[in-house]
Amino acid sequence: MTNEATLLDKYASEVFAGLVSPALNGVQISAAPASDLTKEDALVRMTAELKRALEKPASERRWVMVIDLRKCVGCTACTIACVAENKLPPGVVYRPVLMEEIGTYPNVSMKFLPRPCMQCDEPPCVPVCPVSATFKRPDGIVAINYDECIGCRYCITACPYSARTFDAGRFYTSDTPQLESYETLPNFEYSESWDRSKGDSPIGNARKCQFCAHRLDAGMLPACVTTCIGRATYFGDANDPDSLVSELSASPNMMRLKEEMGTEPKVYYLV
Amino acid sequence: MKKFERLLWLIAIVGFVVGAFGLYDRVANGHINVSYGSYVPWGLWVAAYIYLVGVSAGAFLISALVYAFGVQKLEKIGKLALFTAIITLGISLFSIWLDLGHPERAWRLAAHTNFSSMMGWMIWLYTAYFILLVAELWFALHADFVAWSARKDFAGALARFLTFGKRDASAEAQKRDKSVLRVLGSLGIPLAIAFHGSVGALFGVIGARPYWNTGLTPIMFLVGALLSGGALITFITFVFGPNQGSAEHKETVIFLGQIVLALLALDTLLEWAEYSIGLYNSIPAHAASMELILFGPYWWAFWVVHLAIGVVLPGLMLVFRGKTPAWVATAGLLIAATFISVRLNIVIPGLAVPELEGLSNAFTGPGLTFNYFPTLTEWLLQIWVVSVGLFAFLIGYRVLPVVSAQGKTNIPANTHKEL
Numbered sequence: 108m109t110n111e112a113t114l115l116d117k118y119a120s121e122v123f124a125g126l127v128s129p130a131l132n133g134v135q136i137s138a139a140p141a142s143d144l145t146k147e148d149a150l151v152r153m154t155a156e157l158k159r160a161l162e163k164p165a166s167e168r169r170w171v172m173v174i175d176l177r178k179c180v181g182c183t184a185c186t187i188a189c190v191a192e193n194k195l196p197p198g199v200v201y202r203p204v205l206m207e208e209i210g211t212y213p214n215v216s217m218k219f220l221p222r223p224c225m226q227c228d229e230p231p232c233v234p235v236c237p238v239s240a241t242f243k244r245p246d247g248i249v250a251i252n253y254d255e256c257i258g259c260r261y262c263i264t265a266c267p268y269s270a271r272t273f274d275a276g277r278f279y280t281s282d283t284p285q286l287e288s289y290e291t292l293p294n295f296e297y298s299e300s301w302d303r304s305k306g307d308s309p310i311g312n313a314r315k316c317q318f319c320a321h322r323l324d325a326g327m328l329p330a331c332v333t334t335c336i337g338r339a340t341y342f343g344d345a346n347d348p349d350s351l352v353s354e355l356s357a358s359p360n361m362m363r364l365k366e367e368m369g370t371e372p373k374v375y376y377l378v
Numbered sequence: 379m380k381k382f383e384r385l386l387w388l389i390a391i392v393g394f395v396v397g398a399f400g401l402y403d404r405v406a407n408g409h410i411n412v413s414y415g416s417y418v419p420w421g422l423w424v425a426a427y428i429y430l431v432g433v434s435a436g437a438f439l440i441s442a443l444v445y446a447f448g449v450q451k452l453e454k455i456g457k458l459a460l461f462t463a464i465i466t467l468g469i470s471l472f473s474i475w476l477d478l479g480h481p482e483r484a485w486r487l488a489a490h491t492n493f494s495s496m497m498g499w500m501i502w503l504y505t506a507y508f509i510l511l512v513a514e515l516w517f518a519l520h521a522d523f524v525a526w527s528a529r530k531d532f533a534g535a536l537a538r539f540l541t542f543g544k545r546d547a548s549a550e551a552q553k554r555d556k557s558v559l560r561v562l563g564s565l566g567i568p569l570a571i572a573f574h575g576s577v578g579a580l581f582g583v584i585g586a587r588p589y590w591n592t593g594l595t596p597i598m599f600l601v602g603a604l605l606s607g608g609a610l611i612t613f614i615t616f617v618f619g620p621n622q623g624s625a626e627h628k629e630t631v632i633f634l635g636q637i638v639l640a641l642l643a644l645d646t647l648l649e650w651a652e653y654s655i656g657l658y659n660s661i662p663a664h665a666a667s668m669e670l671i672l673f674g675p676y677w678w679a680f681w682v683v684h685l686a687i688g689v690v691l692p693g694l695m696l697v698f699r700g701k702t703p704a705w706v707a708t709a710g711l712l713i714a715a716t717f718i719s720v721r722l723n724i725v726i727p728g729l730a731v732p733e734l735e736g737l738s739n740a741f742t743g744p745g746l747t748f749n750y751f752p753t754l755t756e757w758l759l760q761i762w763v764v765s766v767g768l769f770a771f772l773i774g775y776r777v778l779p780v781v782s783a784q785g786k787t788n789i790p791a792n793t794h795k796e797l
Contacts, residue, residue: 186741198415198745205736222734231586237497238486257486258479260419261497267586269733272416273479275409275745311408311479364734368585 149338150328152351158326160344166245169345170318172329173355174221175377178339181206181219185331185340189223192319192330194294196303197277201270201316202331221340223331224249224270224316225364225372232262232271241313247373248317250297253308262313267365268372276303276310295321318342345373382617383772390768397762403755404476411755415745417737418729422722422752423477426760428577429606429721430470430767432599433714435574436607437463438511438566440634445514445563451633454620457522459611460515461780462771466607467508469767476759496580503573510569514562516540517555521547522779533777540778574603581724589656589667589728598648598724605641606717609692612638612710616703620781628703635706639696642713646689667727674727675749679719688716726750 160168181204189195189202205220230249233241240255241262263271280287291304298321303310319329327333332342343352355361356375363372403411414421437459443449444456452459475481488505491498519540524547526537544551578599581590612634621627656668671680692709699705730748732738738748752760774780 197743200416200741200743200746203737203740205734205740207736220734220736222737222740231584234492234494235497235584237492237495237501238483238490239492240486255483255486255490256480257483259477259497260479261495261580263416263419264729265584265586267733269417269737273409273414273419273745275412275415276407277410277744306408308480313479 149341149351150333153328153332153341153343154326156343156347156350157323157328160347160350161323161326163344163346167346168246170226170247170323170373171343171345171352171356172223172226172318172332172374173341173352173361173377174374175339175341175355176218176220177377178337179204179219179221180337180339181217182336184334184336185221188330188334189316191289192294192322193296194290194292194303195314196274196290197279199272199274199314201272201314220376221331222268222270222364223318223374225268225370225374226318228371228373229369231265231267231368231370235261235265237261244320248320249315250317250320251313251315253297253301253312256308256312258311258313260313267368267370271313271315274303274309274312274314276306278303297321298324383775386617386768387772390765390772393761393765394769397758397760397765400755400758400760401476401762404759409479411753413750413753413756415747417732417746417748418726418750420477420725420729421750422756422760423473425718425722425725426763427470427474427477428599428725429718430466430473431577432574432603432717432721433607433610434463434466434470435570435600435603436605437466437611438507438570438607439604440608440611440637441514442563442567442570445518445559446567448560451630454626455611455615455630457515457518457780458614458618460511460518461774461778462611462614463607464508464511464515465767465770465774466610467504467511468770469763471504472766473760473763476763496576496583500573500576500580503569503576507566507569507573510562510566514559514566517559517562519779520544520555521552526779533779536777537779571600574600581728584728586733587667587728588661588664589731590724592652594648594652598645598652601641601645601648602717602720605638605645606714608634608638608641609710609713609717613707613714616707616710618775618781631703631706632701635696635700635703635709638706638710638713639693639700642689642693642696646693663731666731670727670730671723674730676726676751680723683716683719684723688713688719 183204186200186202186204190200193201195201202221202223205222207218207220208215209218210216226247226249228243228247230243233243233249236256237259238255238257240257241249241251244250258273260273263273278286278290280290286304291302293300293302295301296309296317301307301309319327319331322329328342332340341352341355343350345353345356347353352375355377358377360378361375362378363375366372409415412421440452441456441459441463444452444459475484478484487498487501491501493499523537523541524545526534527541527545528534529537575596578596581587581599582592582595584590612631615627615634616631619627619630653668653672657665659665671677692712695705695709695712699709730750732748738746
């Protein structure tokens with residue numbers, strides 16, 4: 108018994124030993140200090156950072172997203188959370204997860220790439236809008252004014268990331284006896300109430316990911332971030348040097364999509 | 379040519395009735411029964427728009443040969459070309475208007491123009507072009523309106539109204555009209571080049587689409603406009619032109635045929651430049667759109683519709699039968715009608731190449747596909763729009779003096795010679 112206990116003490120982790128050795132030795136040991144055992148969830152830290160950022164004026168925030176591709180398992184929970192949060196109709200998607208099979212048998216694996224809007228600092232979609240209905244907000248989010256958009260779809264052609272989609276006015280349950288309420292209830296993009304069931308905007312508009320700006324206003328992280336089962340998506344204020352995203356985006360294994368186009372995306376990937 | 383006219387009436391009526399379903403579906407159901415969507419956001423209606431507006435610019439520039447440069451061989455068809463330019467402009471704008479997600483907000487284009495967008499420029503250039511066209515057509519028809527005012531029928535009443543009280547058709551007044559026309563025609567040339575160039579630039583500036591993103595794009599648009607517009611005017615001149623059967627009419631058609639042949643050669647040269655450079659591209663992804671055009675599922679739109687029926691066949695007709703007006707007109711009709719395939723092959727393949735690997739399977743649904751082919755609704759609405767244009771033309775041909783056939787006006791035979 109004692110030998111085994113010694114062995115465990117020697118090789119097992121502190122936590123493992125802490126849990127197992129009392130059972131093995133029958134010895135009452137004092138509980139390890141709390142700080143050694145608890146680990147703060149990234150979501151807790153990011154929510155606190157979000158609150159901190161919201162205390163600053165909007166122009167001093169710089170919302171960015173970091174996606175750790177090594178942690179992404181391709182579950183598409185983020186895609187679905189986004190569809191549910193923004194009540195997206197058929198044909199509209201803000202954050203698909205691109206999947207690619209790489210390698211040749213037997214050395215095959217899958218590569219997953221969640222693709223939200225990059226919220227570019229030099230967004231090609233903004234200058235092409237003939238009516239200035241899409242713009243870059245002071246906090247870095249590229250937004251669409253649904254009441255001004257004429258639905259010409261020029262911006263969709265201009266985005267190098269296919270991050271904009273067109274709301275043609277479809278409903279998932281239009282072929283069923285009644286439209287289900289999960290589609291007819293208003294969504295709250297840009298912190299306003301949008302009721303598609305009347306055929307109004309955002310039907311006929313270009314639509315895109317806006318980092319769940321309405322949730323940010325309420326101090327909540329974007330839906331894709333909170334839903335990610337692997338904690339592979341991070342969100343925060345790049346202007347805050349102590350934020351998690353500031354730490355992560357400074358990694359040498361950081362890359363951005365189509366960097367060569369000079370669009371200055373604000374979504375960083377860790378590879 | 380009465381037979382032709384009757385046939386065109388029949389086509390217009392059938393197209394109007396059948397196509398009405400497309401209009402109904404678009405108005406009642408919006409953008410649900412269409413093939414364009416999120417990944418290929420533009421389709422047939424956008425292609426038809428750039429096609430028709432190109433025809434308008436081309437027809438206008440033919441008229442400018444008369445009014446700005448005084449090309450005598452074409453003087454009798456100046457009005458017809460202007461009239462065609464107005465109608466094709468009108469129906470092209472109608473096509474694009476219904477393509478908008480929110481047609482009721484189209485006024486914003488003028489009220490809240492963003493001049494960093496080529497589309498913003500386009501709107502104002504169109505407006506200027508439209509005003510110029512209407513003004514120019516009025517001055518071109520003024521003397522005829524006065525002459526027709528004596529008629530007792532509807533056309534006479536309309537002509538009387540359209541003189542807007544300016545009943546002076548003396549030699550001096552006509553001289554004044556002509557000098558105004560020369561100014562308007564001359565202003566119109568840079569304007570037509572600017573406005574259709576801006577349509578080309580609208581595509582050319584999109585860096586996200588390598589196929590569009592070349593300096594050649596606006597030039598291709600302009601040459602294509604001249605070609606398709608010139609070809610249509612050739613056909614229209616043959617069928618509707620003044621003094622049919624006369625040596626003068628024959629000469630006009632043959633002359634137009636020569637212009638069209640030259641434009642066809644120039645357009646083919648530019649196309650060769652575009653495709654050969656694009657396909658040779660050292661970055662293979664940049665050639666993807668062209669490979670789609672040449673070897674994709676709709677290869678026949680390029681090889682059969684465009685190249686065989688729209689270039690080779692009419693080219694041979696113009697080279698070997700260029701002295702026979704009927705052959706020349708047929709060639710013109712073939713070039714003009716098939717040119718829609720060129721416009722489709724600009725719009726669709728630029729969009730139908732996924733911008734990111736794996737996008738097509740990442741999230742599926744209607745509109746989230748890279749395979750575009752117009753739906754019945756799209757075809758029918760476009761047929762309806764073209765039928766409306768055909769109606770407008772046929773009615774205008776009857777009630778407006780757009781063709782100054784001899785005996786119908788009192789313009790002295792030497793009036794136009796001064797130009």
